[in-house]
Amino acid sequence: MSTTIDLSMLPAPTVIEALDYETLLAARRADLVARYPAAADVITLESEPLNKLLEESAYRELILRQRINDAARGVMLAFATGADLDHLAALFDIARLDGEVDDALRPRTQQSLYRLSVAGPKEAYASHARAASPYIKDVAVTSPTPGTVLLTILSTKGNGTAAASQIAAINAALSADTVRPICDTVAVQSAVVTEYSVVATLETMGGPSSQAVRAAAQAAAEDYTRNAHQIGNAITRSGLYAALRQPGVTRVTLASPVQPAGDNDILIQPAALGAAWCMSVTITLSDERGSP
Secondary structure (H helix, E strand, O other): OOOOOOHHHOOOOOOOOOOOHHHHHHHHHHHHHHHOHHHHHOOOOOOOHHHHHHHHHHHHHHHHHHHHHHHHHOOOOOOOOHHHHHHHHHOOOOOOOOOOOHHHHHHHHHOHHHHHOOOOOHHHHHHHHHHHOOOEEEEEEEOOOOOEEEEEEEEOOOOOEOOHHHHHHHHHHHOOOOOOOOOOEEEEEEOEEEEEEEEEEEEEOOOOOHHHHHHHHHHHHHHHHHHHOOOOOOEEHHHHHHHHOOOOEEEEEEEEOOOOOOOOOEEEOOOOOEEEEEEEEEEEEEOOOOOO
């Protein structure tokens, strides 16, 4: 819950190419034919040695281009992982904390410029909080009364409920005289977590691909619920249906969460300073006639 740029919403960088082996191979064949027209009649034959050489060189080009793509991602905060992300963070004088995963280090690096000031703006308080604990998934900064600053923490552990030890560590860090403005009173609490499960039945076009369709829907639903696990985010009917209705799905029946009456799109609405945690996603198949 922050005003910082959402890196996932940035357009795809143009420096990263979409790669296709067949396209590379066709380009190499066309180039060879242009240079040596007599090869046109045999260049696609599996028994032709020139074809084998072109296939091998096209595959090597694919690997090289993929390596260039990976190198480009390694210098972008939105995509860098592991040691590449460590080096980007070092540019901002940020070192990875013990146990800190990439998804926690990335937003902490992004917000690090706010640490150049004492805590004051919301982003500065959030940045100092992330520096105090490597297990913060989301943080909301509010001021319920003048002179009072309340930080609500969503943990990366378990269902997101912050442990007492984590709250104490963050509170101690933010209460330091070098961090907290003299007129602010700081309090830290855990987000209130609402737990739920997703249970759905899919009707598909049938056939051996049904299990692949189910697996795609399972992965998409898990991705949606994982990304929605943020302070203040609601779980919506449209969001779940979009995840479950993968190519090949003809109908979705959602048993849980219970769907509201009418046109209300919200299935789970956590508290204002709460988050929704999906305990499990269970998807079963039935054929179009409705039999299991």
